[in-house]
Each structure stands twice: as structure tokens, then as C-alpha cells.
Amino acid sequence: MTTVIRFVESGIFKPAPVDVLAELEELLQRTERLAAGATGGDLEVARSQHAYAALLDLVYRQFLEAGGSPA
Secondary structure: OHHHHHHHHHHOOOOOOOOOHHHHHHHHHHHHHHHHHHOOHHHHHHHHHHHOOOHHHHHHHHHHHOOOOOO
């Protein structure tokens, strides 16, 4: 997310060289699978990680939109 921070702080729009949205989608799917079989504290951690990945996805999509790059 340093690319987003750089954009916010100095207006430099330089998307990451990897497909961040694809990586986040994979992480979201993995945490969903983990949550499906988890209970107690493990379920709480899986849900927390899923929520964090969803937030990162939203932030990165907004970064791409603000910079004029298609998501």
C-alpha cells in the first residue's frame, strides 16, 4: 500500500507492478474458506483478516480510480 500512501502524500500515481486486486481477491477467498471451517478465536481471526483485505481492496480500487487507471 505504499503506492497509495505515495499518491496521497505527493500525488505520484504509480500502481504496483503486480495485480494487487487479483492478489486481494485470492486472499478474500482463502479467508472465506478458513472462516467456513473455523470456530472460536480462529473464526474471529479469519473474519478480521477478511475485513482487512476487503478494506484494502476498496482503498486500492479508489486509488486506481483517482489516478485514472481502470480497476
